[in-house]
Amino acid sequence: MRRFLLASALLAAPAMAAPDAPSPTLTTPDARDVLTYARPEIARVTHVDLDLVADFASRTMRGTATLDILARPDAREIVLDDKGLVISRITDGAGKPLKWTVGAEDPYKGAPLTVAIGKARRIVITYSSRPDARALGWLPPELTAGKRKPYLFSQGQAINNRSWIPTQDSPGIRQSWSASITVPADLVAVMSGERLTPEGEAAGEGLRRYRFRMDRNVPPYLIALAVGDIGFRAVDGRTGVFTEPTDLDRTASELSDTGKMVTTAEALYGAYRWGRFDVLVLPPSFPFGGMENPTLTFATPTIITGDKSNVDVIAHELAHSWSGNLVTNATWSDSWLNEGFTTYFENRIDEALYGKERAATLADLSWDDLQRDLKEAKPEQTRLHGDPEGTFGQLDYTKGSTFLRTIEYTVGRGRWDAYLRSYFDRHAFQPQTSANFLKDLRANLIRGDSALEEKLQLDAWVYQPGLPANAVHVKSATLAKIDQILERVNGGAPFASIDASRWSTQEWLRFLNGLPRQQSAARLAELDQAFRLSTSANAYIRSAWLVLAIGNRYQPAIASAEQFLPSVGRNLLITPVYRALKAHGDWGMPVARRIFDKARAGYHPVTAGAIAQLLG
Structure with a gap:
């Protein structure tokens, strides 16, 4: 049933337009991208075609990338971005070997991959990613919702895709792309483009191949992939939800307004130009609230709170279809x-x-x-x-x-x-x-x-720095009521006197973040007892509570942090808790390091690297 629903919904998707002509290369000084080694004014990538195998045993993507190149008549080389790629061969389109070199590596930026193209305007790179590729999160079954099958997802922004795709990884060098992704037959592959084979194709014993294309030129950080036990539920004719089957019902219910969001956005600023708008809700280790990959927004499961109070994240990623993607x-x-x-x-x-x-x-x-x-x-x-x-x-x-x-x-x-x-x-x-x-x-x-x-x-x-004097501050009547409650409790009123049963996430955040940062252990115990914050299933509330409690060295909160931090991978929610632990040196740092050692394997490389740098 899952495969049938997937096919029937997605085969009805509007066809993409004809491939775009290359977008202009901006040459003014303010358009120079210091985070790429590319020299697009000499030679630039216009299209990437991937033919890759997702190898879960070795945690690598391996295969070929075929690049179409637009170059000046006198150009004899092209410079690409490389972050740890294992390259075995580079040829022209006819299979003739080309000379190539990899330059000195910068820890963040990676290294230049320079290919002597001569007169060639198509090159084929045979390569694999490394197991620790910065863009790729490889999850064992126990770190998924279903806990039966492994999972893979990518995160390209800002310059991470150079760790699994050899191209010019700069937002100003927009490229079209296509892909053939081979995966274990019991898994489903999805990407941020038109799904040409929603059910996949047989690709040998125990394997299945999925093909995709994006005919519009996009910044390369928007090439995105996920592979796992993934189901689909349509919201309407052009929107739907992907997630693990165990979470499909509650996710589809929470995101049931997705189609209305697209219509609302179009009424404001014009037609949605990407065909479908689907949402993939990932396992908890996804490092961000959402990622605006065209046709397929990636989202954190922390937005699924049962009250639609955090679907603004989906509105945000949808809005990127104009500002960011377009x-x-x-x-x-x-x-x-x-x-x-x-x-x-x-x-x-x-x-x-x-x-x-x-x-x-x-x-x-x-x-x-x-x-x-x-x-x-x-x-x-x-x-x-x-x-x-x-x-x-x-x-x-x-x-x-x-x-x-x-x-x-x-x-x-x-x-x-x-x-x-x-x-x-x-x-x-x-x-x-x-x-x-x-x-x-x-x-x-x-x-x-x-x-x-x-x-x-x-x-x-x-x-200029700072905030100009003409800045407009929109004030909320809802939050003004929370501010009045804060005045009472900050004056000593018992927490149990507050009726917070219908508060939204936003009201909770205003309340918790509005409490004085210095609290007694007795007052924190009273707060936790009144609202059961240490066991809250709302990750936003839990994070804000832990920052407050840990900031006061409230020992009973450590057990909550031990459970929370390994179960959530969203930077916005876990980094402040680690930072609060770090701020308390000899008391907090041993706890932070102990939790991080346990949690690290389940974090996306972006998150793991950020927390490792924070803790030193």
């Missing part, structure tokens, strides 16, 4: 062009679908995060355009979205929406820089109005 930051120095735009757009989807107060609640919490990060960051880390590693904390999300909301409030929603819709049309399937966005804004919205230019303070928002 119009992409050319370099990671401008990641706010993806995340700030998307956070603003997400909030507009929430407002249209769930009402102004729900959107105000989310925006108000985002303001809290903005103030926290501004306080903790160094000034130079708060510029929207700056470090190639991005801004401090979540400032590319929160400061970026606040900037766009400030423009909306200044010029009026109708005028702003008309501009944004035209902006996405003008720059569809193209890379973008901050400088180009501001140029477009001045040409198509400000249009020489010097008074408006002065009000908006565009350059201050993008290039």
Whole structure:
């Protein structure tokens, strides 16, 4: 039944358009990507065709990558990005061997893979990934929901895909792609493109092959793969949910508004241009809330809380179908062009679908995060355009979205929406820089109005540290009520006097994060007894509680941390707990290291590397 449902739903998907012509290579200084070795102005990849086997025994992807190349007439080599690939052979399209070298390796950036192409404009690379490839999470059965079969998933953003795909791994070098993925016959493969063989094809004894294609040019970090015991449930004609069969019912119920979200988003900023919008809810080790892979958003199971209070994550990833996937930051120095735009757009989807107060609640919490990060960051880390590693904390999300909301409030929603819709049309399937966005804004919205230019303070928002004085703070009546409750309990009222039975995740976060950071053991015990926070199944609430409790060296909370940290892989939720343990040195660090030693094998390499670096 699972395979039949998969096929009948997906074969009805709209066909992709004809392959795109290569998008232009931006050559201005602000478009130079320092995190790639590629020289796209000389030779660039336009299409990647993968023919790979997922080998669970060796934890490697092995096979070939065929690259189509656009190059200057005098170009004789192409430079690709390589992070630990094991390369055995490189030939031209006719099978003639080509010379290649791998340069010195940077721990984060990897190494340049230089291929002497001569006149060849198609090359074939035979290779395998390493077992510790940074993009790939290989999970044993016990770390999945069903606990019967292994699982594999990739995470490409920002520059991780170079650890399993030999290409030019830069967001400004958009590429189409196709893939043939061979997996054990009892597993299903899904990717972020059109599914040409939803049921798979026989590929030898005990094996099955799945084929995919993406004819639109996309930044290479959006090539994504998952393999496992995966079922499917349709939401409507173009949306649906993938997850492990044991979780399919509750996941489909939680995400039943997905189709409405797509329709709502289209009403705001134009047609959805990617065919299907499906969601794959992954095992708990997925490191992020969601990842906006075209046609197939990857999502953490921590959003499945039974009350739809965290489906804003899906709204966010959907919004990326316009800001990020359709119009992409050319370099990671401008990641706010993806995340700030998307956070603003997400909030507009929430407002249209769930009402102004729900959107105000989310925006108000985002303001809290903005103030926290501004306080903790160094000034130079708060510029929207700056470090190639991005801004401090979540400032590319929160400061970026606040900037766009400030423009909306200044010029009026109708005028702003008309501009944004035209902006996405003008720059569809193209890379973008901050400088180009501001140029477009001045040409198509400000249009020489010097008074408006002065009000908006565009350059201050993008290039200067801190928060300009014209920033708009949306306030929530729902959270204002939580603030009143906080005043009472901070004045000594018993926690048991609070009726929190209908609180959303957002109300809980405002409450827990609004409590004074210094609490007595007796008061923490009272709080935990009143609300059973140490055993909360809501990962957001559990994380916020543990940060508060551990910050006060509350020993009874350690047992909760021992259970929680190995069971969740989302960076946003576990890193603050590890950080709280680290802050208490001789008391917390032994606990943090003990838990991490136990949990590490179940974390995605991105998470494991971040926690290892944090703990030193």
